[in-house]
Amino acid sequence: MKKHILFDHDGVLVDTEFWYYKAGERALADIGLTLDKARYLRDMSRGLGTWAQARAAGIDEQTISRQRVVRDDYYRDYLRTAAIEIEGVVETLAELSTYARMAIVTTAKRADFDLIHEKRTIRQFMDFVLVREDYQFAKPHPEPYLTGLKRLGASREETLVVEDSARGLNSAVAAGIDCAIVHNEFTKAQDFSRARYRIETLNELKGIILDMT
Known part of the structure; x- marks a missing residue:
């Protein structure tokens, strides 16, 4: 689950x-x-x-x-x-928040992250955010996701990582956590053979979560 x-x-x-x-x-x-x-x-x-x-x-x-x-x-x-919103993300997060606790684990710098979310609502659905300054080793090292697990107080088996890059996938795999890869034009040619799931949009996560309950 x-x-x-x-x-x-x-x-x-x-x-x-x-x-x-x-x-x-x-x-x-x-x-x-x-x-x-x-x-x-x-x-x-x-x-x-x-x-x-x-x-x-x-x-x-x-x-x-x-x-x-x-x-x-x-x-x-x-x-x-620039217009950087992804259609349906906020609505999907709102729905997912009724089924799971959520957090962000990013290699973005804190200044960039704060700038992006100054006038956006994504953070309201998250328990916490880990940015690049919050850990020593970046993805594909497992430390970012292991740090996330520790903050959540969660087991690997209870957790799903959502990524769009091979580096992120490899970080999740090295941390022993199942990973769903969401489609991104910029990373679509990368090797995602180790991903547990491949999805086109975040809306598909609801089906994954509910199927495991």
Whole structure:
């Protein structure tokens, strides 16, 4: 029986993946580089991301550090202005909250998370939120989800993780927790063979939870 749900955040509860990519694209364009999207997606699945292409092009670490700050500024501008809601998420969370305790375990920085949810209602359904500053090792390390389990006071068997990336899935698997992968255009080509469930939208979680009761 699943009594608890640990949600990833970006790409699962809000549609931010595209805008993170666009921010990196702009930051590299500022120094004369074109961010190849296909390679970016491959690099992201391996935990590398934007700066792998910069390093491959011979860009020095000082410049990368400077442009990382620029990228983060661009990203926050997008978070303030872009439409990042995923249709049906709030309604689904409201319904799920009658069946399970829920929390968010994200690699997002606290400043970005707070900016996203300044005027949104998702947090009201969550017992707590763990952001990148709340644990030492990022996904795919199991620490984020093990920390979530500890905060919930829950067993692995009672808990379901909801993710959209291979890194997140591997974190859940390493923590010994069943994982449902929700479809995301940005991560759809990643290896999800270890996922317990594959779903198109969060609305399908109700069926998973009720089938286990």
